[in-house]
Amino acid sequence: MHFITTNDNTKLYVKDWGQGQPVILVHGWPLSADSWDEHAMAIAEAGFRAISYDRRGFGRSSQPWQGYDYDTLSDDLAAVIEYANTENAIIIGFSMGGGEVARYMSRHAGKSVVKAALIASVVPFRLKTADNPSGTEQDAFDNTARALNKDRAAFFTDFFNTFFGVGTAAKPVSKQLLKSMAAIAMQGSIKATLECLKSFSTTDFRDDLPYFNVPTLIIHGTEDKTVPIDASARLAAEGINHATLIEYADAPHGLFVTDKAKLTKDILAFIHQ
Numbered sequence: 170m171h172f173i174t175t176n177d178n179t180k181l182y183v184k185d186w187g188q189g190q191p192v193i194l195v196h197g198w199p200l201s202a203d204s205w206d207e208h209a210m211a212i213a214e215a216g217f218r219a220i221s222y223d224r225r226g227f228g229r230s231s232q233p234w235q236g237y238d239y240d241t242l243s244d245d246l247a248a249v250i251e252y253a254n255t256e257n258a259i260i261i262g263f264s265m266g267g268g269e270v271a272r273y274m275s276r277h278a279g280k281s282v283v284k285a286a287l288i289a290s291v292v293p294f295r296l297k298t299a300d301n302p303s304g305t306e307q308d309a310f311d312n313t314a315r316a317l318n319k320d321r322a323a324f325f326t327d328f329f330n331t332f333f334g335v336g337t338a339a340k341p342v343s344k345q346l347l348k349s350m351a352a353i354a355m356q357g358s359i360k361a362t363l364e365c366l367k368s369f370s371t372t373d374f375r376d377d378l379p380y381f382n383v384p385t386l387i388i389h390g391t392e393d394k395t396v397p398i399d400a401s402a403r404l405a406a407e408g409i410n411h412a413t414l415i416e417y418a419d420a421p422h423g424l425f426v427t428d429k430a431k432l433t434k435d436i437l438a439f440i441h442q
Contacts, residue, residue: 175225175248177236182229183222183249187213191253192440194221195246197264197289198369199325199354199362201228204263204425211433217259217440222249224266226361228353237364239372243272250281259440261286263425264396265369268292272372275380286386286439288432289422291396292405293374301373303400310370314363321359325351331394334421342426350423378408385412386439388432390420 171183184202192212194205202209202221209219223230225245226237236242246269250258258281262270267290274285297304316324329335329350333342354362387409389402398416406414415435420428 173222173248173252175245177233177241179225179233179236179245180231181222181225181245181249183220183252184209186210186219187217189217190257190259190440191218191220191255192259192261193246193249193253194219195260195262195266195269196221196224196227197266198365199227199357200350201353201356203228203353204350207429208425208433208436211437212440215437215441218253220249220253224361224365226365227357229356232358232361234360237361237368239268239272239368240276242269242368243276246270246273247277247280256281257283259284259286261288261436262290263288264422265291265365268369268372268374271374271377271381274382275377279380279382282383284384284386284440284442285381286388286436287402287405288388289390289393289396289424290387290401290405291369291374292401293378293408294372295370295396295400296373303397303404305370305400307370310366314366317359317362317366321362322351322355325354329354329423332421333423333427334392334394337392337421339419340427342423346426375408378405379410381409381411383411384439384442385409386435387412387414388417388424388435389414390417390422390424390428392419393422393424395422
């Protein structure tokens with residue numbers, strides 16, 4: 170088991186598979202690096218070094234009381250890139266993880282990064298405001314926080330049904346998969362879960378977009394009910410130079426499962442370019 174220690178003495182659990190150019194995978198909320206496993210294996214088997222890690226507060230990483238703002242989370246990503254000891258990293262963020270990618274590009278000037286990808290990402294801004302009318306109302310996020318505080322396990326059951334498009338997606342997932350994802354989510358601390366909810370729902374990444382100065386792949390499902398495509402990927406693609414947007418018709422938020430083979434193919438094509 171690999172652990173790295175950040176500047177504030179938080180220990181991050183890291184999976185480091187394969188050899189070659191590093192591809193660093195940042196997971197979504199409220200999961201862990203395990204959600205990347207099958208894609209990481211394919212990346213490693215294709216001749217790359219697949220590095221994934223548990224966000225602070227989740228999985229096997231430390232559960233500190235603070236540090237769940239995106240500045241700190243991007244510093245954690247910087248620590249992982251430094252651990253990789255590379256000048257040609259490819260960074261890929263899923264959902265909440267897209268925020269770490271965006272903030273790293275601005276806060277750390279994209280140091281050592283040669284390509285970036287945003288998969289079903291929260292970028293550029295989730296919250297509905299006067300100048301962001303396509304965002305989600307604050308009440309919706311407040312209701313999520315209340316549900317988490319009341320019965321976190323029950324909340325995750327309903328959440329992952331929507332996440333994977335249960336009952337609506339063209340490619341259904343198994344009940345066992347849903348239970349597995351809920352179990353991973355329960356590994357995270359309640360503090361981290363709530364604080365990260367606040368961070369990804371209120372952080373405005375629009376000013377970070379001009380800092381994407383490398384080829385950037387954006388992938389999003391058209392039937393994503395968790396992070397709707399009109400309020401995220403389509404806007405991000407407009408604001409990022411060198412961006413390529415691929416839309417997965419009828420795919421839900423959890424397309425890393427429902428559209429696993431296609432996502433792996435598109436990621437491998439991108440990192441091989």
